[in-house]
Amino acid sequence: MKGTIAVLDTGLSGLNVFSTLATTFPKERFLYQNNLKYYPYSERPEAEIRQLVENDITGIMRENPAVLIVVSDTIIEYGAEKLKKVEVPVIRIDDAIVEYANRNYEQKNIVLLARRETLDANLYQKRFNYNHLYSIASDELEKIIEKRMTKTAQSFAAVKEAFRSVIKKEIDLIITGAPFLLNLQTEIREYVKYQMMTDVGMIIANKLSEVMTEEEKKGRGERIVKTNVPTRQFRERAYWLDCEYKIREYR
Incomplete structure (x- = not known):
């Protein structure tokens, strides 16, 4: 695919999707973003949750993805209206x-x-x-x-x-x-x-195939994790992630 396939999460529950997609489409560029610094959102006031979700969506869209895959139910619930305004294909886990x-x-x-x-x-x-x-x-x-x-x-x-x-x-x-x-x-x-x-990883992989052409499946593979906790902490918490990836920290 011409461009990045973005996977948007809050905690770590969507890592299996990221891993499955990276394995299924090894020549694609994937960027997985979470917000571990503020997770879990459920322990915060509703107004703060809405602001966090707003920031999450804004942050991932700054990466100019070709497709956005949302694997967080919290983002789907609180960011439904903003997701409707996204100008790229959106695949929602629900x-x-x-x-x-x-x-x-x-x-x-x-x-x-x-x-x-x-x-x-x-x-x-x-x-x-x-x-x-x-x-x-x-x-x-x-x-x-x-x-x-x-x-x-x-x-x-x-x-x-x-x-x-x-x-x-x-x-x-x-x-x-x-x-x-x-x-x-x-x-x-x-x-x-x-x-x-x-x-869920394979279910979403099948959905992703529907918006990709065969020609688009021949890019250069790359897997990036965008997280706001230190690299070592992320790797320790994401211990089951079994694909190779690079980490990019953000604040």
């Missing part, structure tokens, strides 16, 4: 997931695994065509990943508690509002019978 679920799992049993603030905002629930929808808050599970505690007694216990309401049910699809929840697949598989867990 739109991509809803389209995938309704196309492949209509009238099925679905688990929506997302942060409490996302569930409360009702970004997804009313848009699914489902038989049964089970909403499960992922806040504590995300902390497990961030603290490097996957595949431990604590992670198995946390998953068992979170999924208690569906342990004996047949689930067709588990939707991960935060893409990095895929890192808990082993624990979830231990307690829940399910057919599929969304790989």
Whole structure:
């Protein structure tokens, strides 16, 4: 693609998307931006959240991206109007997931695994065509990943508690509002019978392919992380990121 493909996040939950895209399109230039200095936004007053989101979108658009991929539900919720004014194609994680679920799992049993603030905002629930929808808050599970505690007694216990309401049910699809929840697949598989867990990275990769021509897939590959915490701190917190990348710090 002629230009940068930008991935906009707040915390680290969208890193799996960035990694998948970089692997799927190795000749493209990707720039991933987050705002770890102020994350999590949910602990801040609404007016401050709106200003942070405004700044996030403005900051990423200064990079003149050819495509903008938004992987943060918070940015989607609070920045909806500003995103409508962006003059490049925008791929939103909620739109991509809803389209995938309704196309492949209509009238099925679905688990929506997302942060409490996302569930409360009702970004997804009313848009699914489902038989049964089970909403499960992922806040504590995300902390497990961030603290490097996957595949431990604590992670198995946390998953068992979170999924208690569906342990004996047949689930067709588990939707991960935060893409990095895929890192808990082993624990979830231990307690829940399910057919599929969304790989949001591949879902968005397919959406990205729709706006790219074959000629545009022949550029020079580059992966840049734009973050406002020190490089060492970012690398420590993003311990599961398995693609090569350069870091550009900003204030």
